[in-house]
Amino acid sequence: KDWEKKCGIYKTELIQSAINDMWFANRSDEGIVYAKYFDPLPIQTIALILTALECCIDEWMTGVKEDIKFSSVAYSPVYLLHLNSLQRFEERTAAYKLLGKIGVDLLDVAQYVSDYFNLLMSFIIQTDIHKKDACWCGSIHGSSDYR
Numbered sequence: 001k002d003w004e005k006k007c008g009i010y011k012t013e014l015i016q017s018a019i020n021d022m023w024f025a026n027r028s029d030e031g032i033v034y035a036k037y038f039d040p041l042p043i044q045t046i047a048l049i050l051t052a053l054e055c056c057i058d059e060w061m062t063g064v065k066e067d068i069k070f071s072s073v074a075y076s077p078v079y080l081l082h083l084n085s086l087q088r089f090e091e092r093t094a095a096y097k098l099l100g101k102i103g104v105d106l107l108d109v110a111q112y113v114s115d116y117f118n119l120l121m122s123f124i125i126q127t128d129i130h131k132k133d134a135c136w137c138g139s140i141h142g143s144s145d146y147r
Helices: 013-023 043-059 072-092 098-140
Strands: none
Touching: 013 043, 013 098, 043 072, 043 098, 072 098
8 A cells, every 4th residue: 555654465463473473583583694585585475474464363363272183184275265365466566576675675674674684593593602701801810800
């Protein structure tokens, strides 16, 4: 609907959050280790995320959360419907390359968030190591103050 505000079909924050958490949360995740398979972001990946989100919605269908097993038996028909919808969307918006742009945006944000998180974790680890070194050195000299 509104490309600038990033709202409308396939532009929900839930999709981005799922990509970030599932494949780009840390440096050993598949999106980092196997980056070449995520660039461009496969349409099948988006379909899988939409299917998982539908499972989450189904768990709250009655208004009370019920655990539902996310299995291929139960959700492969749902996955195929989402995949088909994405393929039709891609065909009908081919002149604008919308699905490709959405995939690029999702991947760019996921990689940015992952890079930021990894940089932050490296800083925290380095800071912690320096504090321990300073504490150890301070204890040798009779002081535990390592400021």
